[in-house]
Amino acid sequence: METVRNIIAQKSKLFEKSKQSIFWIQSTRPQDSLKGPIDLSWINVSVYSNQSYFNQFIGNLQTKFNLPSKGIQPHQIINDISGEAKHGNILAIMGSSGSGTILLNGKPSTVERITSCSAYVQQDDIFLANLTAREHLMYQAKLRMSPDTSQDAIIKRVEEVILELSLTKCADTIIGLKGSKKSISGGEMKRLAFASEILTNPSILFCDEPTSGLDSYMAYNVVSLLKSMANSKRTIIITIHQPSSDIFALLDQLLLISEGRLAFIGTSADALKFYSSLGMECPSNYNPADFFIQKISISPGNEQDDLQMVNMICDEFIESSYGQSLKKRLTQSTSIVNSDAYQSMFGHSLVYRSTYLTQFWVILSRSFLCNWREYSVTSTRFLETIALSLIMGFIYLRQEYNQESIMNITGALFMILINNTITPAVSVVNTFCHELPVFVREHNSGLYRVNVYFLCKTIAELPFFLILPSISLTICYWMINLNPNGTRFMVSLACIILVTNVSTSFGYLVGCLCQSLNAALSIAPTAISSLLIFAGLPINQRSIPKYIAWGKYLSWPYYGNEILVVNQWKGVKNISCPYWLNNRYITSTPYGHQIIDCTVTGEGVINKLSFSVGNVNFDFAMLFVLIVAFRLTALLGLHHRARSFR
Incomplete structure (x- = not known):
């Protein structure tokens, strides 16, 4: 019927x-x-x-x-x-x-x-x-x-x-x-x-x-x-x-x-x-x-x-x-x-039955209460973050500054980046899509505005995406023995927090645009995996064909990786090189001995990955831009989603 x-x-x-x-x-x-x-x-x-x-x-x-x-x-x-x-x-x-x-x-x-x-x-x-x-x-x-x-x-x-x-x-x-x-x-x-x-x-x-x-x-x-x-x-x-x-x-x-x-x-x-x-x-x-x-x-x-x-x-x-x-x-x-x-x-009835401020405070308090009651989800998030960070810390434990550690430290930075990119996005998609039917029904009943709901949801989720990346980086940073300078640690922390929040913004975007949870959970990891290719470690930036090289400008893992690598290696002057032979060293391989050029300075590592010290401020700015762009687009998608169900 x-x-x-x-x-x-x-x-x-x-x-x-x-x-x-x-x-x-x-x-x-x-x-x-x-x-x-x-x-x-x-x-x-x-x-x-x-x-x-x-x-x-x-x-x-x-x-x-x-x-x-x-x-x-x-x-x-x-x-x-x-x-x-x-x-x-x-x-x-x-x-x-x-x-x-x-x-x-x-x-x-x-x-x-x-x-x-x-x-x-x-x-x-x-x-x-x-x-x-x-x-x-x-x-x-x-x-x-x-x-x-x-x-x-x-x-x-x-x-x-x-x-x-x-x-x-x-x-x-x-x-x-x-x-x-x-x-x-x-x-x-x-x-x-x-x-x-x-x-x-x-x-x-x-x-x-x-x-x-x-x-x-x-x-x-x-x-x-x-x-x-x-x-x-x-x-x-x-x-x-x-x-x-x-x-x-x-x-x-x-x-x-x-x-x-x-x-x-x-x-x-x-x-x-x-x-x-x-x-x-x-x-x-x-x-x-x-x-x-x-x-x-x-x-x-x-x-x-x-x-x-x-x-x-x-x-x-x-x-x-x-x-x-x-x-x-x-x-x-x-x-x-x-x-x-x-x-x-x-008379003239109002489209919404309560004021903007009333809607804001009611939805915000309700969102915080619902998050607080998600005991199993919250505890799982924290345990997962701590466990993954400890595993990475033990795998890359106490790295020294030599030729082997260049790849190890660079790889560790990239893994920290991945953990704080995929997990937050998938987590947001999962929780956001489950709550969307309630939002659509209540909004179309005239209870609150779309932007009120989206703003309150964002604020209520923010503590998780400030605390969790901070825990993750703090554990990994000091166990791996990354750059011990306090300022360098704070720069890395700011970078990881921004990367996490870009990922959550992307999760909101996918959740708002997709018609089902299954579709969103399929699209989000696939899209992020594609963007990770441009991050600078899977493939050198100079090797990417020009017709697809523009993809790095949409890749927040690229901006985050450049910040982390530059922040780690900038100013490092003495990377040891064993068996010196005119800045080369001999290493054993399954096919015999091989002579490899030594990279003895941090600037050399940065240049080898096609990164630039002068791009750090631009990278931070682009992370902010992507957060705003993804969230505004998600808000527009949510508006369309609400109207399509009227």
């Missing part, structure tokens, strides 16, 4: 075709009140799926050159549907697979007005696993409720919702991952999802498949909860697929859709009477929901006959007393659309 999620959450991908389509809200509350009973009505609504970018491009060419446009018309989801949902009732939208469902008028002003008085509970329950249920609701309340709401009022409202939705037992339990042993139950997660949305006491509640993934007992409890919420004069609209007879008995109204057309809207009793008038009697002891779905479904292999049956049912409903009565009620209500009362009913 095309669900409410596909229409409402992706409203930017839909457009309304009929020029006569009208969608409005009829309020029974006082005009100066922001909460209260609301009746929802819509008339002659048609919806088409948006075209792909390729089809839009082809369509533009056809328009420009007056070519026929056959074959690229958008797919119609909803065909001229009218209906209403009354406060105090549950309206269940049912239909066969692929039917389509309800649209809230795509005009921006209407969306803002709907947002100000409604809430939307999506099918999938997505939460930050490291928060307790009470903490989650507190953060949600701070972002959803009015900016002038006091802390005491927020706490009071959260406790009221916890009590109303029977979450007291799990209020201080870590939410956890769905399906894991250390988490709240599926039913509790569903109730927590409802609790998040009703914090602002909305008059209209949209629910997408609220019983999905629950057993029959939990499903009945959830719909019973919705029934009790409807009894408090809320308007509840849900999509539901083949409810049990017990659940069906709780539903007040049905909206049956097939092939994008309205097959019935009204009470279940009236639905049975209407289908009975068409010669379709529901057998006794038979679930009416299954009966209705069976009559409006298109069966494989019998498409033509079933389609004729569906069209007959839809046509008969339009002409029936039920359809005519609906048309009359909606026609009488259309006068509200242009009235002054309607225009002033909602």
Whole structure:
């Protein structure tokens, strides 16, 4: 079934075709009140799926050159549907697979007005696993409720919702991952999802498949909860697929859709009477929901006959007393659309419900708390860093300044660089991609801005990427016996910290641009491995073909390696050379003795690797530039990601 999620959450991908389509809200509350009973009505609504970018491009060419446009018309989801949902009732939208469902008028002003008085509970329950249920609701309340709401009022409202939705037992339990042993139950997660949305006491509640993934007992409890919420004069609209007879008995109204057309809207009793008038009697002891779905479904292999049956049912409903009565009620209500009362009913709602500073402090504190609760991940990061550093320190332990140590020290610097390049990027990709679904949902619900989330996430992760590279370099530096000068150590430390943060910035970029975690984890190491080739050790810079040599300017390992090598070898004057023979020495190989030129100064080592002492300041500047460039590009990618899921 095309669900409410596909229409409402992706409203930017839909457009309304009929020029006569009208969608409005009829309020029974006082005009100066922001909460209260609301009746929802819509008339002659048609919806088409948006075209792909390729089809839009082809369509533009056809328009420009007056070519026929056959074959690229958008797919119609909803065909001229009218209906209403009354406060105090549950309206269940049912239909066969692929039917389509309800649209809230795509005009921006209407969306803002709907947002100000409604809430939307999506099918999938997505939460930050490291928060307790009470903490989650507190953060949600701070972002959803009015900016002038006091802390005491927020706490009071959260406790009221916890009590109303029977979450007291799990209020201080870590939410956890769905399906894991250390988490709240599926039913509790569903109730927590409802609790998040009703914090602002909305008059209209949209629910997408609220019983999905629950057993029959939990499903009945959830719909019973919705029934009790409807009894408090809320308007509840849900999509539901083949409810049990017990659940069906709780539903007040049905909206049956097939092939994008309205097959019935009204009470279940009236639905049975209407289908009975068409010669379709529901057998006794038979679930009416299954009966209705069976009559409006298109069966494989019998498409033509079933389609004729569906069209007959839809046509008969339009002409029936039920359809005519609906048309009359909606026609009488259309006068509200242009009235002054309607225009002033909602006022001007804000796109975001809280101020920029409130969003910033709430998301920042939440991000720090979630990171702090990642005990296993945090401890693994530190243990991995210490273990790798100790292993490298023992392998390259106490190097002396001779001909053999030139390769050893240069190789050790390169290995330090690799450890602080690949690991941070992959770590960021892994954690960032897991949290993106929560971000997309909350941002599209108007809780916070994209740049607020990205900035807070960056700040919350920063301590890790300052402390971990510092630990790594400190252990390796003194065990390997690198340049003992204190200033040289601080330069190396600054370089490694910058390289680590360029890598994390690249990880954010890949995570924002890739559509899945698997794709991001495949792309990030591959791209970094390619850039490591330009770092100066795998291949001498002078040997790289000119047509690809520009790649080093995108390679932060190149800038980092040049800084480390120059910082290590600059000013070194006495690299010993055994068996002197005019600045050459004899070494043994499997093929006999070989005479090799000695490199007796640090400048010689630097020149041999095609590095330059004068490039260090430029290298530092480029590391800063890459951090800014990668993060800005990642932010733009995150903006696009958020918009594509609306």
